[in-house]
Each structure stands twice: as C-alpha cells, then as structure tokens.
Amino acid sequence: MHPVLTTVLQRLGLGFLTLFVVSFIIFASIELLPGDFGQAVLGQAATEETVAAFRKELGLDQPAYIRYFEWAGNVLQGDLGTSFSGRASSGVDRSRPVLDLVGPRLENTLFLAGMTAAIAVPLALFLGITTALYRNSIYDRTVNAATLTTISFPEFFVAYILILFLASLNPIFPSLANIDTSTEFWDRIYRSALPALTLTLVIVAHMMRMTRAAIINLLASPYIQMARLTGASQREVILKHALPNAWAPIATVIAFNLAYLVVGVVVVEVVFVYPGIGQLMVDSVTSRDIPVVQACALIFAITYILLNLIADVIGIITNPRLLHPK
Amino acid sequence: MTQTSQSYSAKDEATSFLAKRTAWDRAKILLKKSPNTARFGMIVIAAYVIVAVFAPWIAPYGQAEVFPVPYAPWGGDHMFGTDQIGRDILSRMIYGARNTVGIAFATTILAFLIGASLGLAAAINRSWLDQFISRSVDVLMAIPSLIFALVLLSIFGSSVINLIIIIAVLDSTRVFRLTRAVAVNVVVMDYVEAAKLRGEGLGWIMRREILPNIMPPLVAEFGLRFCFVFLTIAALSFLGVGIQPPTADWGSMVRENASLIQFAQYDLKAGLTPLLPAAAIALLTVAVNFVVDWFLHHTSGIKD
Numbered sequence: 001m002h003p004v005l006t007t008v009l010q011r012l013g014l015g016f017l018t019l020f021v022v023s024f025i026i027f028a029s030i031e032l033l034p035g036d037f038g039q040a041v042l043g044q045a046a047t048e049e050t051v052a053a054f055r056k057e058l059g060l061d062q063p064a065y066i067r068y069f070e071w072a073g074n075v076l077q078g079d080l081g082t083s084f085s086g087r088a089s090s091g092v093d094r095s096r097p098v099l100d101l102v103g104p105r106l107e108n109t110l111f112l113a114g115m116t117a118a119i120a121v122p123l124a125l126f127l128g129i130t131t132a133l134y135r136n137s138i139y140d141r142t143v144n145a146a147t148l149t150t151i152s153f154p155e156f157f158v159a160y161i162l163i164l165f166l167a168s169l170n171p172i173f174p175s176l177a178n179i180d181t182s183t184e185f186w187d188r189i190y191r192s193a194l195p196a197l198t199l200t201l202v203i204v205a206h207m208m209r210m211t212r213a214a215i216i217n218l219l220a221s222p223y224i225q226m227a228r229l230t231g232a233s234q235r236e237v238i239l240k241h242a243l244p245n246a247w248a249p250i251a252t253v254i255a256f257n258l259a260y261l262v263v264g265v266v267v268v269e270v271v272f273v274y275p276g277i278g279q280l281m282v283d284s285v286t287s288r289d290i291p292v293v294q295a296c297a298l299i300f301a302i303t304y305i306l307l308n309l310i311a312d313v314i315g316i317i318t319n320p321r322l323l324h325p326k
Numbered sequence: 327m328t329q330t331s332q333s334y335s336a337k338d339e340a341t342s343f344l345a346k347r348t349a350w351d352r353a354k355i356l357l358k359k360s361p362n363t364a365r366f367g368m369i370v371i372a373a374y375v376i377v378a379v380f381a382p383w384i385a386p387y388g389q390a391e392v393f394p395v396p397y398a399p400w401g402g403d404h405m406f407g408t409d410q411i412g413r414d415i416l417s418r419m420i421y422g423a424r425n426t427v428g429i430a431f432a433t434t435i436l437a438f439l440i441g442a443s444l445g446l447a448a449a450i451n452r453s454w455l456d457q458f459i460s461r462s463v464d465v466l467m468a469i470p471s472l473i474f475a476l477v478l479l480s481i482f483g484s485s486v487i488n489l490i491i492i493i494a495v496l497d498s499t500r501v502f503r504l505t506r507a508v509a510v511n512v513v514v515m516d517y518v519e520a521a522k523l524r525g526e527g528l529g530w531i532m533r534r535e536i537l538p539n540i541m542p543p544l545v546a547e548f549g550l551r552f553c554f555v556f557l558t559i560a561a562l563s564f565l566g567v568g569i570q571p572p573t574a575d576w577g578s579m580v581r582e583n584a585s586l587i588q589f590a591q592y593d594l595k596a597g598l599t600p601l602l603p604a605a606a607i608a609l610l611t612v613a614v615n616f617v618v619d620w621f622l623h624h625t626s627g628i629k630d
Contacts, residue, residue, distance in 0.1 A: 018464070018465060018468045021465045021468075022465065022468055022469055025465070025469070026477065029477055029478070029481050148615075149612070152553070152608065152611040152612045152615050153608045153611070154557050154560055154561060154564075154604065154607050154608060154611075155561070156561070156564050156580055156604060157580075157601070157604035157605065157607065157608050160580070160584070160587060160600060160601055160604060161601065163587055164587055164590055164597055164598075164601065168587050168588055168589075168590040168591060168597055169590050169591060169594075169597075171591075175587075175588065259470075262470060262473075263470040263471075263472045263473065266472060266473070266476075266565070267561050267564065267565065270564070270565055271584075281473075281476060282476070282565045282566070282567065284480065285476050285477075285479055285480040285565075285567050286566055286567060288480050288481075288483075289480075290480060290481070293476065293477055293480045294477070296473075297469075297473050297474070297476070297477045300469075300470060300473045301468070301469045301470070301473065304468070304469070304470050304473075305468050308468075
C-alpha cells in the first residue's frame with residue numbers, strides 16, 4: 001500500500017477513536033449529576049412516583065455501559081433524547097425532543113459559519129499574500145498591528161465596538177440578528193452581517209499571519225534564491241514559486257481556524273441574540289438542561305475533531321516528501 | 327625586603343572590583359534595555375495589580391452598594407454612572423480588577439501546578455504513566471475548552487470554586503504538553519543521570535535538576551496561559567455561567583450594561599459604559615502579550 005494512504009488511514013482511525021472517547025466523556029457527564037437530580041428538574045412538589053418514572057426514563061436503573069451503547073445507538077440514528085425543560089412536578093410532560101430544538105438552530109449556525117468563512121478565507125489569503133509581497137512596508141506594518149490587536153481582544157469587545165459604530169451611532173446594520181425560517185436569503189445575510197463581521201475579524205488575524213509566515217519562511221530556501229537569480233520579480237517569486245509550496249500549511253491553518261470558529265460562534269451568537277446552536281447551549285447550561293447540553297457539545301466536538309482531522313489529512317497528502325518516498 | 331602597603335594585591339582587586347551584581351542591579355540593567363512596548367505592558371500590569379490589591383481603599387463605594395438611580399449618567403457622584411440596579415460602575419470596575427484578575431491568576435497557578443508536575447513526572451518516568459497521561463491529554467484537547475467548560479459547569483453548577491477547578495484542569499493540558507516537551511530534552515542530560523545514580527527521589531530530580539533548566543519557556547507560557555484563562559473566564563462570565571452576581575466582574579458587567587449601547591446616539595458616554603469593562607480586559611491582555619513577547623525575545627536570544 002502507498003505510504004501516504006497508510007498514514008491517512010492511521011490518522012482517520014485515530015480520529016474516530018477520539019470521537020468515540022469524546023462521545024463517552026460527554027455521555028459520562030450525566031453520571032456525575034448529584035443524586036437528587038430528578039427532584040431538581042421536576043420541582044419540590046414532585047411525587048415519588050413521578051421522580052421514579054423520570055429516573056427510569058433516563059435509564060438510571062440500568063448499568064452505565066448499557067446506557068452508553070443505547071445512547072450512542074440512538075444518537076447514530078438521529079435520536080438525541082428528550083429535553084428536561086417542560087416537565088412539571090405533576091407528571092405532565094410537555095418536553096420536546098432535543099432534535100427539534102437543535103435542528104433549525106444548527107442550520108442557522110452553519111449559515112453564519114459559512115458566511116464568515118466565505119468572507120474570511122479569501123480576505124485572509126489576500127492580506128497574507130500581499131503583506132508577504134510588500135514585506136516591511138507601511139501597509140505590512142499597519143495590517144500586522146491591526147491583526148495583533150484583534151487577536152488579543154475578547155470576541156464580545158470586538159462585537160460591541162462594531163455595534164457601537166455600525167448599529168448605534170450610524171444605524172447601518174441591525175444590532176439584533178433575529179432571523180427565522182421565513183427570512184429571505186438576502187435579508188438573512190443583511191441581518192447576519194454584524195455577527196459574521198465580528199467572527200471574520202477574530203479569525204482573519206490568525207489566518208493572515210500564518211499565511212504570511214508560511215510564505216516568508218519559504219523565501220529563505222535555496223530554490224527561491226535560484227529563482228531570484230534567474231531574474232524573477234518579487235511578485236513572480238511569491239506567486240509562482242513560494243505559494244504552491246505554502247498551500248499545505250495554509251490549508252491546515254484555514255481548517256484549524258474554522259474549527260476555532262466553532263468556539264467563537266458561542267459568544268458572538270449570544271451578543272447578537274442570533275438563534276443558533278451556541279446560544280441554545282448557553283441557555284441550556286443556565287437551565288441545566290443536560291440532554292440539550294450534551295447534544296450541542298457533541299455537535300461542537302464532532303465538528304471540531306473533523307475539521308482538525310481534515311487539516312491533518314491535507315497536511316499529509318500535500319507533503320511532497322511523503323508523496324514521493326525514496 | 328618587605329613589601330610596602332602600596333603593593334598590588336590580587337585578592338583586593340578581586341573583592342573590590344568584581345562585587346557581584348545583585349538581582350536588583352541586573353533587573354535595573356534589563357529594564358533599561360527593554361523596548362517601549364514591554365515597559366508599557368509592565369506599567370499597565372503594575373497598575374492593575376495595585377488597583378486589585380487596594381480595591382477597597384480606592385473604590386468610592388462598595389461593589390454591591392445600591393443607589394436609588396439606576397442607569398445614572400456619567401459625572402456627579404458617580405463618575406461612570408450606575409448600572410441596571412443602581413450600583414456605581416467605577417467601584418465595580420475597581421473591584422472587578424480584584425475579582426476577575428484574581429480568579430484568573432489563581433486558576434493559572436493551579437493549572438501550572440497540575441500541568442507542570444504531571445509533565446515533569448511523565449518526562450522522567452517515560453513508561454505507562456507517560457503514555458496514560460499523554461493519551462488522556464490528547465482526548466481532553468480534542469474538545470474545544472469553552473464547550474467542555476460549558477458542559478462541566480452545567481453539571482457542577484456555576485460557583486467560583488468550580489470555575490477555577492474546571493478551567494485549571496482544562497488548561498493544564500496545554501501546560502502539560504509544553505512542560506513534557508521541554509523537559510524530555512533535559513531529562514537525558516548527564517547531570518540528571520548523576521542525580522538518579524546518587525539515589526535522589528523523583529521530587530528532588532523534578533525540582534532541583536530539571537525545573538530550573540526549563541524555567542524560561544514555562545514563564546512565558548505562564549503569561550500566555552494567563553491571557554487565555556482570563557479571556558475564557560471573562561467569556562464564561564459574559565455568557566452568564568461564570569462568576570455570579572453580586573460579585574463585580576468585568577465579563578458579567580459587559581452583559582448587564584450591554585443594552586446601554588443602543589443609546590449611544592443620544593448620549594455617547596452612556597453608550598461607552600459597557601465597553602469600559604471590555605476595554606479593561608483587552609488592555610490587560612495586550613499588556614501581558616507585550617511583556618511575554620519581550621521576555622521570549624530576551625531569553626531565547628533570537629534577534630530579528
């Protein structure tokens with residue numbers, strides 16, 4: 001078998017093993033709940049029967065490993081369990097399946113993340129390549145200083161500054177991104193502009209700096225020297241000679257930053273009251289609605305692990321040393 | 327023939343001219359050579375520490391003291407106005423330095439105690455212990471830490487102690503990685519071998535043989551880790567699941583006063599109120615980054 005294929009398969013295997021362990025950890029979190037949890041969810045007035053029935057529904061009368069496989073099997077079939085909220089002490093059960101809560105919000109979050117990526121990735125590549133091209137110019141220094149600042153700012157600071165200037169002082173964009181399924185596509189983009197812009201500012205900085213570093217790193221290698229000696233211009237050297245070899249680290253950084261987007265989205269959604277999965281998760285943490293928290297955490301963790309996995313695989317398959325072994 | 331008193335004495339010269347520089351002298355020389363950004367960073371950090379330590383004497387009012395006018399404008403009795411239930415913003419900012427920075431600092435120290443000692447133990451041991459800890463850390467790092475922290479907080483509930491322990495454990499994974507990576511290179515040195523043959527225990531080797539030799543990267547990591555912890559705690563408090571009221575804290579202050587930003591058109595100062603605590607967070611992060619940058623530059627000997 002080709003060595004690259006072996007490495008990629010190994011990496012994939014390791015990735016799925018991680019997924020399995022992570023799903024186990026997220027499942028195990030419910031094990032750590034204090035004993036009187038049924039009482040806490042159903043309220044003080046709950047009778048012993050309702051509490052017992054609730055515990056049975058959670059499966060707390062069965063050993064943990066059986067429950068894990070049941071839970072994992074259900075998750076694989078798309079059944080994420082039932083929310084804790086909406087249950088009353090009288091035994092009336094108005095709770096909703098977690099899937100119904102998560103589904104539409106996941107769509108919104110993916111929309112926001114996709115929109116951010118569509119703006120951020122080309123912008124970061126453009127800035128990274130041009131700053132490498134005009135290294136140490138005023139342009140380079142300004143972009144560097146600006147990105148360094150946005151890196152060290154908390155997301156909500158960036159978000160509120162944008163709100164102050166683009167929504168409050170000059171009402172261009174709405175400060176609350178309330179969208180629903182009936183919102184038109186362009187209207188949706190308009191309303192999601194500020195959250196997407198905030199996320200863009202947060203991740204562009206990192207991606208741009210890594211792109212610039214990857215290219216500048218290559219400029220020291222002998223073959224670039226050779227290209228220079230043949231009389232190639234700076235532009236030609238970077239675009240024709242350096243860039244093709246820099247794609248691997250750049251692709252890795254992009255995938256890694258999209259994974260970071262997963263985390264950044266939580267805070268930004270809360271700032272703009274964007275009805276996404278991050279806000280759902282924070283709300284459920286506050287109300288201690290464990291099944292919803294588990295489902296959201298699982299989705300976040302899977303996205304994060306998969307994107308990191310993709311970054312790794314891209315790094316492996318674009319590495320010429322692995323592609324052409326001796 | 328006896329020597330006169332004017333004669334040269336090597337001993338005298340050695341003792342009088344080569345008086346060893348004290349730590350204080352060396353610090354002064356170092357400071358003189360430091361770049362402006364690092365000096366700015368150090369001044370900011372020093373100011374934060376002073377405000378945090380002397381908060382009760384500096385703050386005009388108590389952190390939970392409620393005044394009759396909520397959302398009072400800037401000026402008058404309250405320099406930065408009051409918040410949604412009439413607490414003095416300036417006082418809460420000052421106490422916030424103590425609470426937010428203090429909690430982040432305690433968390434970072436705990437993370438280092440856990441991460442560095444496990445990292446050193448794994449680097450020295452290199453057996454099943456190393457494998458076990460390293461693989462567990464791999465798994466923990468596979469989950470984004472903010473998400474993991476949210477899951478754990480939903481289970482254990484939001485209290486300051488829980489917050490400190492959860493963030494410290496999650497962040498100790500990165501400290502472990504770094505400590506192990508740098509310690510592995512030191513463990514193979516001859517003097518460590520000599521200490522082992524001398525029959526020194528694990529604790530001695532960790533503290534006296536390895537730790538002093540891996541200090542610079544660890545100190546730099548401490549600064550960066552502090553920034554991450556600080557931002558994570560601020561983010562969690564902002565989300566409402568971190569430090570709980572009535573404790574003054576910058577993250578939750580941003581959230582509580584966020585609605586004021588809508589009035590920036592009519593009263594710019596009111597609109598700026600929620601940005602004050604956020605700016606305080608950002609300024610400290612930038613300051614620490616400046617100092618760490620300079621420190622790394624200084625200790626690594628890399629000259630651009």
